[in-house]
Amino acid sequence: xxxxxxxAAPNPLKVALFLEESGLPYEGVAIDTKRGQQHDxxxxxxxxxxxxxxxxxxxVVVFDSNAILLYLAEKTGMFLPENSPAAxxxxxxxxxxxxxxxxxxxxxxxxxxxxxxGDNPYARKRYEYEARRHWRIIDDRLGxxxxxxxxxxxxxxxxxxxxxxxIPFMLGEGAMADFPNIARLMAxxxxxxxxxxxxxxxxxxxxxxxxDDAAMRSMxxxxxxxxxx
Amino acid sequence: xxxxxxxAAPNPLKVALFLEESGLPYEGVAIDTKRGQQHDxxxxxxxxxxxxxxxxxxxVVVFDSNAILLYLAEKTGMFLPENSPAAxxxxxxxxxxxxxxxxxxxxxxxxxxxxxxGDNPYARKRYEYEARRHWRIIDDRLGxxxxxxxxxxxxxxxxxxxxxxxIPFMLGEGAMADFPNIARLMAxxxxxxxxxxxxxxxxxxxxxxxxDDAAMRSMxxxxxxxxxx
Numbered sequence: 054x055x056x057x058x059x060x061a062a063p064n065p066l067k068v069a070l071f072l073e074e075s076g077l078p079y080e081g082v083a084i085d086t087k088r089g090q091q092h093d094x095x096x097x098x099x100x101x102x103x104x105x106x107x108x109x110x111x112x113v114v115v116f117d118s119n120a121i122l123l124y125l126a127e128k129t130g131m132f133l134p135e136n137s138p139a140a141x142x143x144x145x146x147x148x149x150x151x152x153x154x155x156x157x158x159x160x161x162x163x164x165x166x167x168x169x170x171g172d173n174p175y176a177r178k179r180y181e182y183e184a185r186r187h188w189r190i191i192d193d194r195l196g197x198x199x200x201x202x203x204x205x206x207x208x209x210x211x212x213x214x215x216x217x218x219x220i221p222f223m224l225g226e227g228a229m230a231d232f233p234n235i236a237r238l239m240a241x242x243x244x245x246x247x248x249x250x251x252x253x254x255x256x257x258x259x260x261x262x263x264x265d266d267a268a269m270r271s272m273x274x275x276x277x278x279x280x281x282x
Numbered sequence: 283x284x285x286x287x288x289x290a291a292p293n294p295l296k297v298a299l300f301l302e303e304s305g306l307p308y309e310g311v312a313i314d315t316k317r318g319q320q321h322d323x324x325x326x327x328x329x330x331x332x333x334x335x336x337x338x339x340x341x342v343v344v345f346d347s348n349a350i351l352l353y354l355a356e357k358t359g360m361f362l363p364e365n366s367p368a369a370x371x372x373x374x375x376x377x378x379x380x381x382x383x384x385x386x387x388x389x390x391x392x393x394x395x396x397x398x399x400g401d402n403p404y405a406r407k408r409y410e411y412e413a414r415r416h417w418r419i420i421d422d423r424l425g426x427x428x429x430x431x432x433x434x435x436x437x438x439x440x441x442x443x444x445x446x447x448x449i450p451f452m453l454g455e456g457a458m459a460d461f462p463n464i465a466r467l468m469a470x471x472x473x474x475x476x477x478x479x480x481x482x483x484x485x486x487x488x489x490x491x492x493x494d495d496a497a498m499r500s501m502x503x504x505x506x507x508x509x510x511x
Binding site for chain 2: 100101102110111112113114115116117119120123124127128138139141142143145146148149150152153154156157158161165169170171173174175176178179182183187190193194274275276278280
């Protein structure tokens with residue numbers, strides 16, 4: 054059975070949504086990143102980047118949430134747009150926009166607003182600006198159609214669904230009001246049984262909750278690294 | 283003919299390498315980002331993210347360098363690994379590792395070392411650490427085989443080739459010595475006629491060179507944005 058390495062963060066959630074929507078049988082394997090389990094050699098053999106999610110599907114290993122979404126969509130033929138070069142180009146473009154832009158800049162905005170040591174006014178400004186700019190582009194796209202690919206519910210909507218609920222955590226309380234089309238999509242997807250099932254991910258394992266010193270060292274080792282020369 | 287929107291930065295270079303290697307006919311369209319041409323409405327209709335590279339292949343539009351590499355590889359059947367689920371999983375995993383990790387963290391390390399206003403010791407340390415960690419993982423992978431996918435030259439090697447020459451610009455002079463396997467791949471690829479042709483990209487148009495105030499405002503608008511509340 055397909056093994057799904059997960060924790061309760063946004064990126065594993067996207068994959069959980071696909072798995073629940075598709076009905077693919079899977080076995081969850083909790084990786085408690087606050088306990089440092091992502092650095093275990095057995096897990097590094099799955100994902101040398103020491104992050105979740107990852108999957109092992111027989112002898113096929115895939116890591117990175119957006120890679121897994123595309124792999125599973127191609128494997129099952131589900132949650133893809135119509136089979137045309139124009140739709141394929143759009144799918145890949147938007148998936149990479151989310152992978153290389155929305156995700157990383159949202160992550161940096163979360164980090165500098167909530168976890169970074171000391172005062173970092175320029176970094177905070179840079180990442181709030183960039184996170185907001187990226188979500189604005191997603192919101193504009195969703196203003197043109199029901200889903201990221203028009204009338205068709207695809208892996209792009211799943212990728213948006215994973216991160217969008219963290220918008221207040223990166224841009225401040227009430228920030229979701231600036232993105233009405235994203236809010237509309239979230240409400241629609243949240244009501245789906247598969248999304249409700251995916252959201253139980255955090256309750257399926259007794260993940261460490263406390264962000265203590267050991268958790269900070271496991272998750273943000275660069276804070277404790279020597280200064281660069 | 284395929285239109286290739288480019289400037290002389292690392293991401294367009296990857297696509298130029300594919301185009302030259304494959305022999306696909308293309309017409310280059312220079313987008314001078316220091317002159318703000320990425321913000322022109324006509325270009326935003328191609329890429330709402332206001333970045334190069336992008337391509338228009340008949341009615342197919344693709345933006346983001348890694349999306350374009352995958353699209354062109356699938357279109358031509360070139361520079362892909364063997365056709366197996368395990369190889370597909372590895373290709374997508376490593377392409378996303380480069381797209382969501384190597385590229386963004388390298389970009390942040392370049393920014394904080396070279397362009398960010400003021401002193402940002404923690405942000406600089408964070409991104410140097412993360413950029414180095416990502417390149418270490420690539421170097422380790424290249425220690426296991428000639429190319430990212432073993433014996434087969436693929437779009438992953440092209441994606442590495444685009445950014446790796448900037449390692450000294452993000453980690454300091456001499457930093458390439460820490461990544462001998464990457465250096466070996468760079469030497470091999472640089473010697474290819476297609477790479478030599480791709481490297482002429484910067485000479486095909488009189489790009490603005492000076493990083494003056496107007497260029498900074500076009501490229502880093504968040505520096506000039508109001509402070510977040």
